[in-house]
Amino acid sequence: MIDSSPQLVQLLAIDGERKPRGDFDPWVEDLDGTALLALYRDMVVVRRIDTEATALQRQGELGLWPPLLGQEAAQVGSARALRSDDFIFPSYRENAVAYCRGVNLIDIVKVWRGNAQSGWDPYAVNMATPAIIIGAQTLHATGWALGAQRDDVDSVAITYFGDGATSQGDVNEAMVFAASFQAPVVFFCQNNQWAISEPVGVQAHRNIADRAPGFDIPSLRIDGNDVIAVMAATRMALDRARTGGGPTFIEAVTYRMGPHTTADDPTRYRDPAELAEWKTRDPVLRLHRLLNSLGQITPEVEAATAALADAAAAELRAGCIGMPDPEPLSVFDHVYATSNATLERQRTDYAGYLRSFATEHDSAEQNRKA
Numbered sequence: 001m002i003d004s005s006p007q008l009v010q011l012l013a014i015d016g017e018r019k020p021r022g023d024f025d026p027w028v029e030d031l032d033g034t035a036l037l038a039l040y041r042d043m044v045v046v047r048r049i050d051t052e053a054t055a056l057q058r059q060g061e062l063g064l065w066p067p068l069l070g071q072e073a074a075q076v077g078s079a080r081a082l083r084s085d086d087f088i089f090p091s092y093r094e095n096a097v098a099y100c101r102g103v104n105l106i107d108i109v110k111v112w113r114g115n116a117q118s119g120w121d122p123y124a125v126n127m128a129t130p131a132i133i134i135g136a137q138t139l140h141a142t143g144w145a146l147g148a149q150r151d152d153v154d155s156v157a158i159t160y161f162g163d164g165a166t167s168q169g170d171v172n173e174a175m176v177f178a179a180s181f182q183a184p185v186v187f188f189c190q191n192n193q194w195a196i197s198e199p200v201g202v203q204a205h206r207n208i209a210d211r212a213p214g215f216d217i218p219s220l221r222i223d224g225n226d227v228i229a230v231m232a233a234t235r236m237a238l239d240r241a242r243t244g245g246g247p248t249f250i251e252a253v254t255y256r257m258g259p260h261t262t263a264d265d266p267t268r269y270r271d272p273a274e275l276a277e278w279k280t281r282d283p284v285l286r287l288h289r290l291l292n293s294l295g296q297i298t299p300e301v302e303a304a305t306a307a308l309a310d311a312a313a314a315e316l317r318a319g320c321i322g323m324p325d326p327e328p329l330s331v332f333d334h335v336y337a338t339s340n341a342t343l344e345r346q347r348t349d350y351a352g353y354l355r356s357f358a359t360e361h362d363s364a365e366q367n368r369k370a
């Protein structure tokens, strides 16, 4: 299951050794100890946020949560390669990307608590809100990229999706359009080995990265648990797009260490030996090993990083639990820019339905106020 074929680009070995590679190294030569430590900090914090959100769901404070455990390097390495004017079109799992983009932690969980239909203003951070419809966001990204091309700006669209999404028509259609018009878009596929309970080998008898050249889109197959390789490949792809070279497809080979979502139980379909094997490739541990060998890990650094992660978790928890409940009828407010008769009828019906739960006390209160 674990791939170590020569095309898999790896710049950071499992034991934390930096592996030189002439074609990729120039893209990450600025990554000194301080920069690597910043990436490490991000990865520790997003893992902590993810763990806290999972706990909040287990405690009934969130309806659902899609964990990113194991995919920290793929998300942080790519997100930190972007410019602020690049636009991100994510799936539901890119919560580390949202964190790197500066999305408020509360806004990240709002939608999973059922408090809002959408978490944040996409234009404030140049990142769309999560797409649950598998692969739909790849079309949005390609359309946005075509717009950037016509506006003659050098901003790039990046879209995140999973291995399973590559079987979806939308993703293939997006690649056809991106290739035809040389759209400045990066297709970033996190191959986490599973599409819920479906292993990647069922839908892809060859590497997923092999598909893109069929659309005339160059592709890179990288170790997605290696934050340095991820950053190098993403910078390379962004640069190509920015300079008129068109789209690039990146397959980041990683592993979903947790369940698909908190509603899933992977022990029913996954061999525990597979998880144990991937734990040895843990992206956070690997970077920690490199930093340790560079002398960057001191007790002070460890304590400061843990404090940062704890503070983020505390902020998330307090914000989540303290969120005011939305007014139930507000669900109708943003369906259309201007309302219509059908929607108004639904609103009236729903208001009546809600009134049917009113207690005698509520009725007495209403009568008193009336």
Ligand SMILES: Cc1ncc(C[n+]2csc(CCOP(=O)(O)OP(=O)(O)O)c2C)c(N)n1
Binding pocket: 093, 132, 133, 134, 161, 162, 163, 164, 165, 166, 192, 194, 195, 196, 256, 260
């Ligand atoms: C169009 C569509 N079909 C099916 C689903 C149900 N569904 C939700 S997640 C998922 C699997 C996606 O797997 P993958 O693309 O590998 O992403 P991952 O969840 O592993 O990150 C499916 C089939 C959906 N949300 N949208």
Ligand SMILES: [Mg+2]
Binding pocket: 162, 163, 164, 190, 191, 192, 193, 194, 195, 196
């Ligand atoms: Mg997957």
